[in-house]
Amino acid sequence: MSESNAVIRVEGIRKTYLMGKTEVHALQGVDFTVEQGELVAIMGASGSGKSTLMNIIGGLDYPSSGSYFLDGIEVNKLSKNELADVRNQKIGFVFQGFNLLARTSAIENTELPLLYDRKNRFKNHREAARKALERVGLGDRVDHHPNELSGGQQQRVAIARALVTTPSIVLADEPTGNLDSKTTVEVMQLFQELNAEGVTIILVTHEDEVARYARRVVELRDGQIIKDVIQQPDSAADDVRDLLARRKAAQDLEAEALAGDAATTNQGTLDAG
Amino acid sequence: MRAFRLIKVAGKSIVKNKMRTLLTMLGIIIGVGAVIIMVAIGEGAQSQIEEQIQNLGTNMLVITPGAATTSGASQGAMSFNRLRSEDADKIRNESVYAAGVSEVIFTRTQIVGGNGNWRSTIHGVTTDYPVIRDWDLRSGRFFDASEERTGKKVIVLGATIADNLFPDRDPVGERVLVRNVPMDVIGVLEMKGQTPDGNDQDDVALAPVQTVQRRLSNWTFIRQILVNTYSPDDIDEAQEELKAIMREAHGLADWAPDDFEIRNQEQLSEAAQGTTEVMTALLAAIASISLLVGGIGIMNIMLVSVTERTREIGIRMAIGARGGDVLTQFLIESIVMSILGGALGIALGVGGSSLLGSSMGWATAVNTETVVVAIVFSAAVGIFFGFYPARKAAALNPIDALRFE
Numbered sequence: 226m227s228e229s230n231a232v233i234r235v236e237g238i239r240k241t242y243l244m245g246k247t248e249v250h251a252l253q254g255v256d257f258t259v260e261q262g263e264l265v266a267i268m269g270a271s272g273s274g275k276s277t278l279m280n281i282i283g284g285l286d287y288p289s290s291g292s293y294f295l296d297g298i299e300v301n302k303l304s305k306n307e308l309a310d311v312r313n314q315k316i317g318f319v320f321q322g323f324n325l326l327a328r329t330s331a332i333e334n335t336e337l338p339l340l341y342d343r344k345n346r347f348k349n350h351r352e353a354a355r356k357a358l359e360r361v362g363l364g365d366r367v368d369h370h371p372n373e374l375s376g377g378q379q380q381r382v383a384i385a386r387a388l389v390t391t392p393s394i395v396l397a398d399e400p401t402g403n404l405d406s407k408t409t410v411e412v413m414q415l416f417q418e419l420n421a422e423g424v425t426i427i428l429v430t431h432e433d434e435v436a437r438y439a440r441r442v443v444e445l446r447d448g449q450i451i452k453d454v455i456q457q458p459d460s461a462a463d464d465v466r467d468l469l470a471r472r473k474a475a476q477d478l479e480a481e482a483l484a485g486d487a488a489t490t491n492q493g494t495l496d497a498g
Numbered sequence: 499m500r501a502f503r504l505i506k507v508a509g510k511s512i513v514k515n516k517m518r519t520l521l522t523m524l525g526i527i528i529g530v531g532a533v534i535i536m537v538a539i540g541e542g543a544q545s546q547i548e549e550q551i552q553n554l555g556t557n558m559l560v561i562t563p564g565a566a567t568t569s570g571a572s573q574g575a576m577s578f579n580r581l582r583s584e585d586a587d588k589i590r591n592e593s594v595y596a597a598g599v600s601e602v603i604f605t606r607t608q609i610v611g612g613n614g615n616w617r618s619t620i621h622g623v624t625t626d627y628p629v630i631r632d633w634d635l636r637s638g639r640f641f642d643a644s645e646e647r648t649g650k651k652v653i654v655l656g657a658t659i660a661d662n663l664f665p666d667r668d669p670v671g672e673r674v675l676v677r678n679v680p681m682d683v684i685g686v687l688e689m690k691g692q693t694p695d696g697n698d699q700d701d702v703a704l705a706p707v708q709t710v711q712r713r714l715s716n717w718t719f720i721r722q723i724l725v726n727t728y729s730p731d732d733i734d735e736a737q738e739e740l741k742a743i744m745r746e747a748h749g750l751a752d753w754a755p756d757d758f759e760i761r762n763q764e765q766l767s768e769a770a771q772g773t774t775e776v777m778t779a780l781l782a783a784i785a786s787i788s789l790l791v792g793g794i795g796i797m798n799i800m801l802v803s804v805t806e807r808t809r810e811i812g813i814r815m816a817i818g819a820r821g822g823d824v825l826t827q828f829l830i831e832s833i834v835m836s837i838l839g840g841a842l843g844i845a846l847g848v849g850g851s852s853l854l855g856s857s858m859g860w861a862t863a864v865n866t867e868t869v870v871v872a873i874v875f876s877a878a879v880g881i882f883f884g885f886y887p888a889r890k891a892a893a894l895n896p897i898d899a900l901r902f903e
């Protein structure tokens with residue numbers, strides 16, 4: 226057992242796929258630990274093995290060899306059903322494509338993991354889901370369906386769904402891949418806030434734009450860790466403020482120009498749409 | 499609690515995809531509806547036939563001359579192998595079970611009167627006859643014991659004769675000529691309808707057996723002896739008893755075969771019922787095929803649905819659904835859909851059979867048994883045809899399912 230308060234301890238993990246007749250070594254001996262309360266970005270180009278590592282950490286896949294401890298439980302020795310329970314109790318997933326159920330309200334999406342909670346830790350599912358949604362700033366949108374929400378809001382619902390079971394780690398796979406730059410920064414701000422409240426978060430990304438908000442960056446290449454550094458993260462909150470200020474300035478400028486146009490010509494309504 | 503939540507999840511998914519749900523259920527709706535309508539028609543026909551048999555007379559035993567009557571010279575001078583009034587009298591005197599006894603003799607002849615004439619059968623019977631046959635009078639009265647004993651020239655007309663000879667008035671009090679014998683019409687029988695084999699039971703006239711024997715036919719042998727029992731439960735015992743009395747009356751030695759035959763209505767109705775039961779079974783079998791096709795329809799849609807919802811399955815698995823949870827969800831979905839379809843099918847079946855009953859004039863009878871069987875069967879269809887798609891869903895790998903576009 227780990228002597229420190231490591232949430233994740235990965236030791237000598239290898240993963241080999243058989244693609245047709247050729248063997249693909251996706252992971253070739255990866256060791257690393259994540260402590261309670263960390264905000265880690267796992268980086269790497271496509272084919273570096275980061276998705277495979279995420280699947281294993283997320284309890285969606287078994288390693289070919291090596292061991293993986295999550296909260297002291299040796300996950301690679303669990304049965305499929307036990308693995309499902311670990312995913313439910315200890316891991317909160319956030320996906321690139323949000324992966325919300327269509328035609329299902331935000332609160333119903335959020336309470337979904339509680340349906341599979343065999344320990345029945347939460348008596349009132351509705352209430353737990355509502356709290357999670359309030360935590361991500363969507364307390365006023367509980368009954369909205371995904372198609373009535375913006376991309377950023379959908380991702381917030383997904384984050385609320387990840388948080389609702391109070392997991393040991395939140396595992397986010399390219400969480401901003403489908404978002405514009407402004408929303409990206411806003412979502413990162415939310416992750417930083419949650420991390421400040423003590424939530425352990427692992428981000429999987431290939432973008433430096435995202436990784437710079439993490440305190441620790443682990444980089445993979447060809448199935449091995451080539452870099453593991455602690456850095457001073459940028460504040461997403463500051464960036465959001467800057468971004469908003471810049472947008473405001475740009476809008477003001479535009480409005481001025483428009484007002485000027487309207488003063489000189491009387492056809493200001495022509496391109497109003 | 500978890501099961502309840504899973505049912506709720508399945509219910510929501512069904513409600514969210516109304517069109518798909520309806521199309522899925524359509525097969526079951528039609529299948530169950532068809533089974534119920536078909537069985538209702540079959541049972542209706544059966545109960546109609548039963549009623550017709552009941553109309554022939556309840557608790558009734560019929561004694562007729564046996565086949566032995568035709569076998570020639572060995573018969574004694576007294577012709578014991580034929581039925582006589584003495585046999586009927588012996589039954590009247592000795593039988594414990596017989597409530598009423600009536601000889602019946604037939605003679606077919608022309609009846610003249612009213613608007614013209616009508617060829618029909620005149621039955622010579624006793625006062626017990628209307629009770630045995632459970633046959634009421636439409637008007638007038640039946641002849642009494644003294645009229646019977648003295649062979650009064652009175653006659654009770656069946657509805658068919660009355661309606662043909664006296665279409666515009668009540669024949670009671672009129673006089674008809676039968677073989678040039680004037681007879682007073684004292685009553686008209688209730689309409690009884692047709693026998694199961696299509697004979698008009700109302701094309702008949704009844705007169706005292708003495709009158710028919712002495713004045714109309716000169717025929718001393720009687721064609722039938724009708725006996726009714728106090729209760730339908732006595733039929734079998736009564737049959738045994740009558741057999742003994744008849745054998746004694748005819749002086750038959752122990753080794754000699756019966757020279758008469760005793761039949762009860764049950765034997766008659768069994769034959770008729772056998773036919774309709776085969777018909778009902780056939781109709782039900784045909785309808786069951788449509789139910790089976792409905793089940794295959796459910797399986798089809800569920801299979802498509804599993805593919806269509808691969809991503810949803812992946813999401814559910816990623817957030818902690820076990821294979822068993824996914825299996826249960828899909829299984830519940832197909833069961834709920836098929837039971838719902840079954841319920842709608844029952845509504846269709848009940849509505850359809852009462853519509854058929856009223857518009858086509860068919861007797862239909864929906865029994866609860868069919869309804870229960872239909873519900874159980876549709877649930878079974880849901881489980882059977884839902885299992886394969888559900889297992890397919892449960893066996894999905896979450897990683898592949900999540901990546902599925």
